Amino acid sequence: MSQNSHNMNVFDRLAKKLQRDRTAKNEDYHQFNYIKDEVGNRLSDRVYDINRKFKKGLDLGCGYGHVSRHLTKDAVEELVMCDHSALVLEKALIPEDTTINCRKMVVDEEVLSSSFEPESFDLVMSSLSLHWVNQLPSTFSQIMKCLRPDGVFIGALFGGETLYELRGSLQLGETEREGGFAAHISPFAAIRDIGGLLNSAGFTMLTIDTDEISVGYPSMFELMEDLKGMGENNASWIRKLHLHRDTMFAASAIYKELYGNEDGSIPATFQIIYMIGWKPDPSQPKPLERGTGEISIKDLYRLDEVVKNATENMVKQTAKEITHNLEDDDGKKM
Incomplete structure (x- = not known):
């Protein structure tokens, strides 16, 4: 501090x-x-x-x-x-x-x-x-x-x-060689x-x-x-300024044992x-008012079903509008 x-x-x-x-x-x-x-x-x-x-x-x-x-x-x-x-x-x-x-x-x-x-x-x-x-x-x-x-x-x-690999290895190595560990990361x-x-x-x-x-x-x-x-x-106030040689070698061996790759790296x-x-500005998009959503959060577990039903309803509505328009056109032709 x-x-x-x-x-x-x-x-x-x-x-x-x-x-x-x-x-x-x-x-x-x-x-x-x-x-x-x-x-x-x-x-x-x-x-x-x-x-x-x-x-x-x-x-x-x-x-x-x-x-x-x-x-x-x-x-x-x-x-x-x-x-x-x-x-x-x-x-x-x-x-x-x-x-x-x-x-x-x-x-x-x-x-x-x-x-x-x-x-x-x-x-x-x-x-x-x-x-x-x-x-x-x-x-x-x-x-x-x-x-x-x-x-x-x-x-x-x-x-x-x-x-996290280095942090864990240093802690284990220092605990093994010195009976405790300090913050090195x-x-x-x-x-x-x-x-x-x-x-x-x-x-x-x-x-x-x-x-x-x-x-x-x-x-x-x-x-x-x-x-x-x-x-x-490390630049923390509680950093340990020196690591013992034995602790370093122990941590290096632990690192390789726990996390090492097949090629030795x-x-x-x-x-x-x-x-x-x-930063807020009046020109930015605003969230919709509460209660204006068409799908309830409680229905999220069956989202696929909700989307499917919505798509089918949209297709039916479109087909209905097309049929209605065709009937109007026929009436005009007659």
Whole structure:
């Protein structure tokens, strides 16, 4: 917990910034971006799925430009790329479409309100950065304030099933060698909570779905090395700063025994939660009033039968109308 905070903070934001600064200093930093590049590509597809050209967009926690690089003038006219790490932001790739007016800003995801005026953006995107935010409800509320009416927030973050293999193996290995275990994997948001948090922030017309990406590694050690290269190593306040050598080897053996593939490699699961939420506006579609539905929820168990009967009734009504029209035509001819 931060000593200067009145709230219970899970993450050490300064430690996370320093971790990400170190990734930018590595000459081969781009080799570790494969997960973030893939998710950024999938997130950009969701931007293009919305049949709208946005006047001004924000890439929040842009990293190395994992989303922005895929955007064109057809998606957004003006783009602001921001990140907590100035070193990462400096190396972030801007859109290849040079007609987009793009600028970069160093911004902490936890204090957006001090960097942007209310109703500044039509689109806010965030790809795999918000899982390091301490007060996610506050950040969602600040994103809402930054959006113009009928603006949209499109985000992706790691879900609770991410790296469950590594988490379990480290716990078992540490328990075996040291008689107990500490937290070595930072906590992630659960999908069941995301909708409630977005609703509480005022977002409407929510769309939330999950995806899983499984990556194979020669051993647990290569996985942990890549996590460090991504800047995704643990940054929680209660993290244990040192793992004993024996514990590491024990955890690696457990990982391979419990989850290993036939070829000797190990899988690592990354669960991705995608979310889309809109800022309310009078022009948006409204839900039907209660009681106007034609099918009761209690009939859902026999949905096929209900649809079949409705189709048959529609066919009969159409045939009746055709017959009636033919009879009218015959009468006129006579």
